[in-house]
Amino acid sequence: MANFLVWCVWFVAAFACLVSALAVVSFRNPFYSALSLIGNLASLAVLYLLLAGEFVAAAQVLVYGGAVMVMFLFVIAYLGDRTEESPWSGGPSWQVLGAVAAGGAVLTEVIVVVGLSAGGFLSKPAHIERSFGTPASIGRLFLTDHLIAFEVTSIVLLVAAVAGVVLGAHARRLEGDARA
Amino acid sequence: MHGPDIQWYVILSALLFATGALGVMLRRSPLIILLSVEIMLNASNLLLIAFSRLHGREDGQIFAISVMAVAASEDVVGLGLIVAMGRRNVELDVDKLRTLRG
Numbered sequence: 450m451a452n453f454l455v456w457c458v459w460f461v462a463a464f465a466c467l468v469s470a471l472a473v474v475s476f477r478n479p480f481y482s483a484l485s486l487i488g489n490l491a492s493l494a495v496l497y498l499l500l501a502g503e504f505v506a507a508a509q510v511l512v513y514g515g516a517v518m519v520m521f522l523f524v525i526a527y528l529g530d531r532t533e534e535s536p537w538s539g540g541p542s543w544q545v546l547g548a549v550a551a552g553g554a555v556l557t558e559v560i561v562v563v564g565l566s567a568g569g570f571l572s573k574p575a576h577i578e579r580s581f582g583t584p585a586s587i588g589r590l591f592l593t594d595h596l597i598a599f600e601v602t603s604i605v606l607l608v609a610a611v612a613g614v615v616l617g618a619h620a621r622r623l624e625g626d627a628r629a
Numbered sequence: 630m631h632g633p634d635i636q637w638y639v640i641l642s643a644l645l646f647a648t649g650a651l652g653v654m655l656r657r658s659p660l661i662i663l664l665s666v667e668i669m670l671n672a673s674n675l676l677l678i679a680f681s682r683l684h685g686r687e688d689g690q691i692f693a694i695s696v697m698a699v700a701a702s703e704d705v706v707g708l709g710l711i712v713a714m715g716r717r718n719v720e721l722d723v724d725k726l727r728t729l730r731g
Contacts, residue, residue, distance in 0.1 A: 473661070602695050610705065
């Protein structure tokens with residue numbers, strides 16, 4: 450019974466995930482695209498919960514679905530209504546080329562997965578403790594085994610913040626030049 | 630592990646990645662291209678967490694959180710560029726941006 454429920458939740462989340470991803474790619478107005486990406490992130494968080502990634506699911510909803518998407522929506526609102534005349538690039542041949550490339554990638558991956566599972570490489574999920582994926586155990590790993598990744602992440606975020614300030618200041622200076 | 634096996638997650642992740650790649654290849658608006666890159670990064674995150682569960686080690690989740698931080702940094706820089714384009718009244722179309730001079 451529990452297994453059946455998990456399958457139901459999985460199918461609903463996976464379907465929502467795919468539909469919202471297609472919506473992101475196909476909406477003309479970037480505002481609607483950003484809103485559907487929030488749905489995509491939320492349904493991915495459900496899948497993370499099913500995979501015992503509790504802390505990652507919470508971080509996904511808070512950091513991604515909250516902070517990053519609010520930043521996106523602010524920028525889209527700042528730029529105003531810019532609905533595109535022709536949202537798809539290139540001629541029809543480019544679209545065929547893109548579809549063939551993406552379809553080929555999916556096909557390759559499906560073949561690899563089928564081959565790996567036939568070879569028995571993917572069969573048995575490991576037994577996990579109750580504490581798997583909790584904030585406590587993730588935090589312990591971050592401060593012991595993966596301390597360098599943690600520190601490098603903080604430097605990357607600092608550099609990105611400086612880059613954002615520099616780009617903003619540069620744009621403001623250009624605006625001042627245009628006004629003078 | 631209740632529910633679907635790892636194969637289902639891998640196939641879902643492949644479909645998500647292909648959707649994001651289609652968006653990057655076919656759309657003109659830099660905003661939508663950034664959003665499609667987010668979809669691709671999230672597809673890789675799903676795979677990292679799925680294999681982390683399969684092997685019973687949390688290192689994949691650590692890597693997924695690092696990917697999230699890198700994605701946030703990439704958004705800041707990309708949105709900064711888009712705002713700079715908007716302030717100079719450049720048309721938001723990646724096909725028409727041919728030079729990168731300031």
